[in-house]
Amino acid sequence: MFRETYKCIESALQEITGIKDVGLIEGGEHADFASTVAFSIGRENKTSPVPIATDIADKLSKLEILKAIKIETKGPYINFIAGEEYLKEALVCACQEGYGNLEKRGIRVVLEHTSANPNGPLHVGHIRNTIIGDTLARAFRKAGFQLEVQYYVNNIGRQIAIVVWGLDNLDLIQNESEKSDHFIARVYIEANKKINNDNTITGQIDHLMQKVEAIEPETTKKFFYAVGICLSGFETTLLELNAKHDRFVSESDFIRNGDTDRLIGKLKRLPECHIEDRMYLDLSNEGFLKEYVIVRSDGTTVYAARDLAYHIWKGRNFDRVIDVLGADHKLIGGQLIATLKLIGERTPEIVHFEFVSLPEGSMSTRQGKFISADELILETRKRAREEVRTRRPELSTEEQERIAQSVALAAIRYDIVKVSPEKNTVFNWEEALNFERQSGPYIQYAFARASSILEKAGDFSPLYQVKDQSEIAVVKQIAKFPYIIERTIIELRPHLIASYARELADLFNSFYHDLPVLKAAEEEKRSRLTIVKATAQTLKETLSVMGIDALKTM
RNA sequence: GGGCCUGUGGCUUAGUCUGGACAGAGCGCCGGGCUUCUAACCCGGACGUCGAGGGUUCAAAUCCCUCCAGGCCCGCCA
Numbered sequence: 087m088f089r090e091t092y093k094c095i096e097s098a099l100q101e102i103t104g105i106k107d108v109g110l111i112e113g114g115e116h117a118d119f120a121s122t123v124a125f126s127i128g129r130e131n132k133t134s135p136v137p138i139a140t141d142i143a144d145k146l147s148k149l150e151i152l153k154a155i156k157i158e159t160k161g162p163y164i165n166f167i168a169g170e171e172y173l174k175e176a177l178v179c180a181c182q183e184g185y186g187n188l189e190k191r192g193i194r195v196v197l198e199h200t201s202a203n204p205n206g207p208l209h210v211g212h213i214r215n216t217i218i219g220d221t222l223a224r225a226f227r228k229a230g231f232q233l234e235v236q237y238y239v240n241n242i243g244r245q246i247a248i249v250v251w252g253l254d255n256l257d258l259i260q261n262e263s264e265k266s267d268h269f270i271a272r273v274y275i276e277a278n279k280k281i282n283n284d285n286t287i288t289g290q291i292d293h294l295m296q297k298v299e300a301i302e303p304e305t306t307k308k309f310f311y312a313v314g315i316c317l318s319g320f321e322t323t324l325l326e327l328n329a330k331h332d333r334f335v336s337e338s339d340f341i342r343n344g345d346t347d348r349l350i351g352k353l354k355r356l357p358e359c360h361i362e363d364r365m366y367l368d369l370s371n372e373g374f375l376k377e378y379v380i381v382r383s384d385g386t387t388v389y390a391a392r393d394l395a396y397h398i399w400k401g402r403n404f405d406r407v408i409d410v411l412g413a414d415h416k417l418i419g420g421q422l423i424a425t426l427k428l429i430g431e432r433t434p435e436i437v438h439f440e441f442v443s444l445p446e447g448s449m450s451t452r453q454g455k456f457i458s459a460d461e462l463i464l465e466t467r468k469r470a471r472e473e474v475r476t477r478r479p480e481l482s483t484e485e486q487e488r489i490a491q492s493v494a495l496a497a498i499r500y501d502i503v504k505v506s507p508e509k510n511t512v513f514n515w516e517e518a519l520n521f522e523r524q525s526g527p528y529i530q531y532a533f534a535r536a537s538s539i540l541e542k543a544g545d546f547s548p549l550y551q552v553k554d555q556s557e558i559a560v561v562k563q564i565a566k567f568p569y570i571i572e573r574t575i576i577e578l579r580p581h582l583i584a585s586y587a588r589e590l591a592d593l594f595n596s597f598y599h600d601l602p603v604l605k606a607a608e609e610e611k612r613s614r615l616t617i618v619k620a621t622a623q624t625l626k627e628t629l630s631v632m633g634i635d636a637l638k639t640m
Numbered sequence: 641g642g643g644c645c646u647g648u649g650g651c652u653u654a655g656u657c658u659g660g661a662c663a664g665a666g667c668g669c670c671g672g673g674c675u676u677c678u679a680a681c682c683c684g685g686a687c688g689u690c691g692a693g694g695g696u697u698c699a700a701a702u703c704c705c706u707c708c709a710g711g712c713c714c715g716c717c718a
Contacts (some may be wrong), residue, residue, distance in 0.1 A: 102699090107658085107699085108661080109658095109659095111658095111660075113661095114661075114664095115661090115662095116661065120660085120661080122659090122660050122661095125660075125698070125699080127699070128698085129697090139681080161661080162660090162661095162698095163660080163661065172715095182668085203718060222646085240718060243717070243718055244717055244718075245717075245718070282675050285695065323713090338642080346652095363716085364716050365716095366659075366666090366716085373643095374713095375642085375643090375714085377716090378715065379715090379716050380716095382716040383681060384716080386716085388715095388716065388717080388718090389717070389718050390718095393718090412712085413644080413645065413711085413712050414712060414713060414718090415713090415718085416643090416644060416645085416712080416713065417644085417713055417714065418644080418713090418718085420644095438645085440645060440646075440711070440712075441711065441712065443711075448711085449711090474654070477678085477680075478678090493680085504653080504654095505652090506653090506654085507651075509645090509653085510645075510710075511644060511652095514652080516667090517652070517667090520667080520668085521674070521680050522667085522680060522681090523665085523666055523667080523680085524665070524666045524667085525680080526655080526668090527680055528681090529680080530680085531680050531681075532680095532681090534678070534680090535677080535678060535681085538677070538678060539677050542677065543677090551653080557665095572654095577657085581654090585654060585655095585665090586651095588665080592665085593650095595681060595682065596670065596682070596683090598677080598681080598682085599681070599682045599683080600682085602676075602677070603677060604677050604691060605676080605677070618677095631715090640678085640680080
């Protein structure tokens with residue numbers, strides 16, 4: 087309702103004033119919407135904005151389509167207060183299954199996220215990518231887009247060559263209890279130590295890369311083996327994080343199918359292309375002073391070449407291409423886009439997120455300085471298990487475990503998604519293991535409380551009526567949900583969902599505390615049950631967009 | 641040295657793109673609330689030079705400039 091009403095008021099204001107930007111904002115405590123358009127008209131005419139506001143408000147009040155909205159002025163502000171109709175309609179919408187779904191749009195979107203190098207387990211930095219990406223993916227599906235989520239597997243890069251060298255030369259064996267991606271990290275870390283002490287190894291690594299690029303069968307097999315076992319570890323972690331990729335795309339495919347060669351042929355015809363020993367593009371006209379190297383002097387391609395080929399393929403098969411990448415990829419992301427423009431291909435929209443560091447400094451797989459996602463999951467589950475055991479001792483161990491796992495997932499995903507992507511963060515165990523306010527479990531808890539009331543109430547016939555202050559506050563928040571979905575996919579900022587969900591849970595908890603539902607008189611009982619149902623439904627949808635389980639009991 | 645991002649009460653953070661009505665939350669602190677639909681909860685209180693300084697504007701946390709601090713990038717790595 088919020089979304090529709092906003093658009094309705096906006097166009098009415100545009101019609102009356104003839105101004106495109108009518109300064110329609112959220113009204114805060116004064117109103118539901120407010121317009122500051124009188125200020126700009128007043129400035130234009132060099133007259134007081136107050137009578138202008140009054141005049142516009144008069145004209146608006148006469149409009150049939152704004153009948154349900156109370157319009158008043160407070161000085162130069164034109165305030166809009168949603169009436170009973172608005173609240174009722176919001177309730178009706180929210181009680182339906184799939185509330186917040188936007189209209190289907192037949193637009194195919196490919197969204198790439200995580201895409202970590204398979205040289206060690208996913209750590210708490212990587213999963214910021216995963217969680218931002220997966221939440222965006224869920225929001226896009228909810229907003230009616232056809233979506234495919236991809237993981238781009240860097241399976242022939244230098245890091246993998248180092249792992250392959252390590253597997254061949256270091257006599258390391260995977261321990262029985264060791265997850266395969268953790269084993270690969272051990273090999274990678276050891277190999278790097280050896281490389282630091284012996285500079286002949288670099289030549290051997292180069293040689294491996296030449297062989298894999300020439301698709302030499304034995305070497306290729308070794309690369310694929312190393313990548314395969316690491317990836318199988320990732321898949322377990324991703325599953326536990328409730329993040330799903332529709333397709334894993336390997337960069338080696340773009341060598342094998344000739345796309346990279348074709349791309350290089352095309353780039354060679356650009357005036358920006360220079361072939362000396364290496365082949366590179368001079369993108370200085372686009373504002374990039376660095377050489378954008380495509381082919382090394384030994385004839386092998388660098389990552390950029392395969393990535394360009396991958397993006398051309400994505401651009402030709404989808405209407406929109408979205409990448410979630412760490413802030414360290416900003417420069418190469420810019421170079422990639424500039425190059426795709428030069429050759430007339432579709433460019434990706436890149437969502438960058440800033441780094442997660444540890445209190446002692448930045449993370450590094452190579453140096454073994456990281457907190458793995460697996461460790462985080464393990465610890466959070468442990469903590470959640472303790473919590474469930476004390477709160478719900480009467481439940482079976484299986485039931486407790488099921489709840490604990492969901493609570494742990496909620497805590498992890500929410501802790502990460504709630505912070506805006508452009509913020510640097512320092513990983514904090516205390517915050518991650520917090521299940522209280524402003525946490526995922528807090529929102530789950532609000533849903534569980536609502537579910538418990540509905541469960542006890544049994545069948546009831548809904549009554550769409552909103553009277554008390556705390557009822558109005560909840561329903562107004564419910565009304566905003568589709569608008570939040572829309573903003574999330576326009577701004578590509580999934581933390582908006584997180585803030586929204588928390589506010590909804592806050593308002594519901596106040597309502598829950600203020601007003602009895604089951605013990606209310608007949609009519610109020612029905613209307614409050616309707617509000618509880620609408621809230622539960624909306625909370626369930628927000629949780630689902632965040633990839634968090636909606637638990638009916640916890 | 642250059643580029644990008646960040647700087648909001650003791651700590652974490654929303655709001656900044658799209659300027660607007662007293663800067664919202666949470667943790668922590670102080671004080672209340674479980675014979676009442678799950679207290680992973682609710683209510684109240686104290687705590688803010690919105691990094692600093694200039695500028696634009698009727699109006700600046702928000703736009704512009706300078707400076708300071710932190711992160712990231714500036715590989716024939718990815």
